[in-house]
Amino acid sequence: MSDAERSSRQALSVGLLLYGLWIMRTPDGYHFLDAVDLPIHETGHLVFAWGSEVITALGGTLFQLMVPAAFAIYFALRRDWHSATVPAWWIGQNGWNIARYVADARAQELPLVGGGEHDWAFLLSEWDLLGQDQIIAGRIRVAGLVVMVGAAVAGWWLIRREPRTAP
Numbered sequence: 001m002s003d004a005e006r007s008s009r010q011a012l013s014v015g016l017l018l019y020g021l022w023i024m025r026t027p028d029g030y031h032f033l034d035a036v037d038l039p040i041h042e043t044g045h046l047v048f049a050w051g052s053e054v055i056t057a058l059g060g061t062l063f064q065l066m067v068p069a070a071f072a073i074y075f076a077l078r079r080d081w082h083s084a085t086v087p088a089w090w091i092g093q094n095g096w097n098i099a100r101y102v103a104d105a106r107a108q109e110l111p112l113v114g115g116g117e118h119d120w121a122f123l124l125s126e127w128d129l130l131g132q133d134q135i136i137a138g139r140i141r142v143a144g145l146v147v148m149v150g151a152a153v154a155g156w157w158l159i160r161r162e163p164r165t166a167p
Helices: 003-025 034-047 053-077 081-103 119-126 130-161
Strands: none
Touching (some): 053 081, 081 119, 081 130
C-alpha cells in the first residue's frame, strides 16, 4: 500500500470518527447519510412486503442494517479489512437513525414518508413495549455508538498495521 493510500485511509477513519461524534452531538439534526438511509429503509418495506404486517414494518429497519452489512461482508471476503470497517461504521450510524425513530414511537412527531403508519409505534404496540420506547432507543443508541467508534478506531488501527511498500 502506498503512503498516499495509507494516509487517505487513515484520514477516512478519523473523518468517520469525527462525523460520528458530530451525529452523536446533534441526534435530532439532519445528517448527510440520512438522505441515503431513508430510501434504503423505505425499500426494505418493499423487500419484506411478502411477510406479515410485522415483518413488513420491521423490514425497513432490517434492510437499513442489511445493506451496509452486505458491503462489510463483501470487503471482508476480499480480506480488505480496512474497507470492511467503513460499512461497519455505517451500521452504527444507522443505529442512531433507528434509535431516533424508536424514541418517537409514542410522540409520533417525525415526518413520515407519505404520511403512513409509524413503524415503531406499530411494532412496539404489537410487542406490548410502547411504554419502553425511550429505554429501547437508548440501548440502540449505545449499540450504535459502540459500533461507530469501534469501526472507526479499528479502521485506523488496521491501516497502522499494514506493511509499508517500498517507493
